[in-house]
Structures are given as structure tokens and as C-alpha cells.
Amino acid sequence: MANQLIWWPSPAKLNLFLHITGRRQDGYHHLQSLFQLLDQGDQLAFETTTNGAIQLMTPLPGVADEDNLIVKAANLLKQYCHVSQGANIWLDKRLPMGGGIGGGSSNAATTLVVLNTLWQCGLTLEQLEALGLQLGADVPVFVHGRTTFASGVGEQFVDTEQPKHWFLVASPGVHIATAEIFRHAELPRNTPTMQWQDYHFDSTANDCQTLVCQYHPKVAKLLHWLLEYAPSRMTGTGSCVFAVFPDQSQAVKVLQAMPAEFAGFVAQGVNISPLHSQLEQWKNG
Numbered sequence: 001m002a003n004q005l006i007w008w009p010s011p012a013k014l015n016l017f018l019h020i021t022g023r024r025q026d027g028y029h030h031l032q033s034l035f036q037l038l039d040q041g042d043q044l045a046f047e048t049t050t051n052g053a054i055q056l057m058t059p060l061p062g063v064a065d066e067d068n069l070i071v072k073a074a075n076l077l078k079q080y081c082h083v084s085q086g087a088n089i090w091l092d093k094r095l096p097m098g099g100g101i102g103g104g105s106s107n108a109a110t111t112l113v114v115l116n117t118l119w120q121c122g123l124t125l126e127q128l129e130a131l132g133l134q135l136g137a138d139v140p141v142f143v144h145g146r147t148t149f150a151s152g153v154g155e156q157f158v159d160t161e162q163p164k165h166w167f168l169v170a171s172p173g174v175h176i177a178t179a180e181i182f183r184h185a186e187l188p189r190n191t192p193t194m195q196w197q198d199y200h201f202d203s204t205a206n207d208c209q210t211l212v213c214q215y216h217p218k219v220a221k222l223l224h225w226l227l228e229y230a231p232s233r234m235t236g237t238g239s240c241v242f243a244v245f246p247d248q249s250q251a252v253k254v255l256q257a258m259p260a261e262f263a264g265f266v267a268q269g270v271n272i273s274p275l276h277s278q279l280e281q282w283k284n285g
């Protein structure tokens with residue numbers, strides 16, 4: 001890879017709570033959630049080319065290039081904006097996949113936001129959010145780039161400033177397909193709608209958690225273990241679980257004590273996506 005390539009953040013998220021408030025005609029669910037962005041994630045690098053091709057230089061094991069959300073995002077933007085250039089793209093994958101921390105969706109969002117700049121497409125963030133929604137319900141929030149309350153299917157936002165807590169994000173090593181949870185007959189779907197100003201961690205929940213714990217005992221075991229140390233909850237449709245700490249050292253201590261069957265990392269909550277912070281700096285400097 002050429003030396004001058006820039007690595008762009010593709011941060012993880014946590015759903016600090018996830019309420020399912022209804023179901024649409026097309027099967028998608030109405031949600032209410034608090035999307036907390038983190039300072040840790042994957043990284044992507046881009047090189048524009050004149051040959052028009054979208055080339056993933058670091059294929060992801062188990063995901064065909066044409067199914068990779070990075071390639072899908074680049075092709076979607078290219079088509080939408082009639083771009084003649086292409087791009088070579090490198091991915092440094094660090095986040096567990098299928099863990100409910102948004103890795104693939106965040107990769108897609110970073111691709112949209114950075115290529116919009118490098119290809120000089122000139123789309124606004126709102127336009128990119130709408131484009132991202134075509135790729136998945138979780139893509140718009142990463143394009144949006146703010147810690148935010150979300151409703152709709154996860155694309156309507158009310159931004160919020162949350163305390164910069166430290167999180168231990170732990171993976172039980174189980175892959176859970178989002179669609180599998182949402183089509184389940186036993187999923188609760190009628191949590192009353194709440195006002196954002198009424199949000200407290202303790203008075204909210206993840207409506208997928210009981211179901212996932214029932215069918216994936218490793219998730220239940222991990223959650224049970226973490227709850228001994230700190231307030232803990234599953235993120236998204238699983239399988240990752242997070243524990244909340246007021247400082248880094250306590251989170252690291254619990255990570256070090258975690259049984260070897262689980263993996264994890266410590267991250268700090270941020271109110272602005274590191275992608276957006278870097279883009280701002282890059283544009284100004």
C-alpha cells in the first residue's frame with residue numbers, strides 16, 4: 001500500500017437500550033434506542049483510481065466481496081452520483097462480526113462519507129443517511145455521526161450529549177443474525193413509546209435480551225458474569241454484551257478477570273464520531 005494513505009475510523013456503537021414499539025407492514029420493526037458511539041472500531045483506507053472499478057484489497061473471510069457492505073456502499077454512491085472514478089479499499093477489521101456493535105454498517109457509513117469527499121460527490125449528510133438506509137437500518141446512524149436517540153426503524157434522530165462512560169464490550173463468541181431475532185414469534189413488540197427526556201438506563205431495557213439469552217446460553221452466562229461487577233446489558237440483537245464503568249481502570253480490571261472463553265475490549269463513549277472528527281480536521285488542515 002502506498003505510504004500516504006489515510007486510515008479512517010469506522011467506530012462501533014452500543015444500543016444503551018432497545019425498545020420495540022411496533023411492527024410495520026413490511027415486517028420491519030419500530031424501535032426506540034439510544035445509539036452510543038464508541039472511540040474504538042475498525043479502520044478503512046481509500047485510494048481513488050481512474051479505472052472505475054471498486055476493489056476490496058483485504059477480502060473479509062466468510063463474506064463474498066459482492067456481499068461486503070463496503071463494496072455495496074461504494075457501488076451505490078458511484079451509481080447514485082454517476083461517478084466515473086473507482087476506488088481501492090483496505091479494511092483493518094477489529095470488531096467481532098454479528099455482535100450487535102454495528103461493524104458492517106459502520107464500514108458502509110465510513111465508505112459513503114469518505115468517498116463522498118474523495119470523489120467530490122457533494123452530497124449532504126442527510127442525503128448520505130438516506131442512501132445508507134438502502135443498505136441497512138443501522139447505516140444512517142454512523143453517517144449521522146452523533147450519539148443520538150433513534151426512532152422509526154432507527155433512522156430518525158434526536159441528538160444527545162451523554163456522559164463519556166467507559167464500557168467493557170464483551171463477546172460470547174456467538175454469531176446472531178439480526179433477521180433471526182426479528183422474525184421470532186416470542187419477541188416482545190409492544191413496549192410503550194417513551195419521551196426521550198424520561199430516559200434513564202435503569203428504567204429501560206433491551207427487548208431482545210430475554211429471547212437471545214433463552215436460545216444462546218453463552219450470552220446469558222456472560223451477562224450473568226458481568227452483572228456481578230457493573231450495570232450490564234446486551235447491545236442490539238446480540239451477541240455482544242456491555243458493562244458500564246465510571247472510569248477506565250475499573251473496566252480494564254474486569255476485562256482482565258474475564259473467563260478465557262469470552263473476548264472483549266474497553267472503549268470510551270463519545271458524543272461525536274471519530275470519523276467526523278477526523279474528517280473535520282482533514283478538511284481544515
Ligand SMILES: C[C@@](CO)(OP(=O)(O)O)[C@H](O)COP(=O)(O)OP(=O)(O)OC[C@H]1O[C@@H](n2ccc(N)nc2=O)[C@H](O)[C@@H]1O
Nearest residue numbers: 027028029100136137138139153154178179182236237238
Ligand atoms: C436492531 C439493530 C439495532 O442496532 O440491531 P443490530 O443489527 O445492531 O444487532 C439494528 O438497527 C439492525 O440494523 P441492521 O443490522 O442494519 O438491519 P438490516 O440489515 O436493515 O435488517 C436485518 C433484518 O432485521 C430486521 N429488522 C431490522 C431493523 C428493524 N428496525 N426492524 C427489523 O425488523 C428485518 O427483518 C431485516 O431483514
Ligand SMILES: Nc1ncnc2c1ncn2[C@@H]1O[C@H](COP(=O)(O)OP(=O)(O)O)[C@@H](O)[C@H]1O
Nearest residue numbers: 067068069097098099100101102103104105107
Ligand atoms: N464489512 C463488513 N463487516 C462486517 N460484516 C459484514 C461486512 N459486510 C457484510 N457483512 C455481513 O454482515 C453481517 C453482520 O455484521 P455486523 O454489522 O458486524 O453485525 P451486527 O449487524 O450484528 O452489528 C456479518 O455477519 C457479515 O455476514
